[in-house]
Amino acid sequence: MAQDLPVDPDTLRQQVRGKYREVALDPGASFHFHTGRGLASRLGYEAGEVDALPDRAVESFAGVGNPFSLRRLAPGERVVDVGSGGGFDSFIAAAQVGPGGHVVGIDMTAEMLDKSRQTAAALGLGHVQFRDGLAEAIPVEDAWADVVISNGVINLCADKQAVFAEIFRVLRPGGRLQFADIANGRPVPAGAVRDIDLWTG
Amino acid sequence: MLQDSGFTDVVIGEAVDTFGGAKGEDNARAFDVYGYAFMARRPPKSPASGDRRRAGRWVMR
DSSP states (O other): OOTTOSSOHHHHHHHHHHHHHHHHHOTTSOOSSOOHHHHHHHTTOOHHHHHTSOHHHHTTOOOSSOTTSSOOOOTTOEEEEETOTTSHHHHHHHHHHOTTSEEEEEESOHHHHHHHHHHHHHHTOTTEEEEEOBTTBOSSOTTOEEEEEEESOGGGOSOHHHHHHHHHHHEEEEEEEEEEEEEESSOOOHHHHTOTHHHHO | OTTTTTOEEEEEOOOBOTTTTSTTHHHHHHTTEEEEEEEEEOOTTOOSOOOSSOOOOOOOO
16 A cells, blocks of 8 residues: 555555446446436536536536536636546536637546547547546646646545646646535544545445 | 645635435535535646656657
């Protein structure tokens, strides 16, 4: 196990892949979190932007907040979506930056990548692409991005400092990180933090 | 943690009841877990990378 981390990163990744494989393949199943259009509405996404997307672009959405709520993306911006899942936030970003912008989604779950790539192809979005990669090793060159977005992903990474360092690297100087994630108002007991089953369930 | 990584101008949005009505609601209530939007900026004059561990390298075509 990496030094000072509460759980083993590789073991956690396997659990996360397993959980989100289910969300990709069977999005209508019952999870401990909400999914799909109902979740997008709960989190305050603009209805018009969500309604414009086909079901397959929305059904596997499992975010925890709205990374666009504090600032709408600008036309032409270059965006990296860390933990892009089924591609929902990447497609919202693609609409906001327009065809003059560019969106790169990163995910480590094969079934999610397959789904997001097929949806992007079906939508004819030439300015969106999805790459296999980890939040701790983002497959994007230094200082490429104007904006990095992420939604409900960093809390599932054992080494959060490594994730933020990678995001810092891929952002251009002056670029913005816009992400959504969960935070707890009461301390979680140390034993629970080390219980890897509680991270994904 | 964001500031430790070199980010500035950190903004935190309103809490959202992410798990309300879901199977995970009881655990979320037990620890006051909510969803938040965050925004932060890489300083305009920051060095080439704030990453002291350099987790990955890749060059876009």
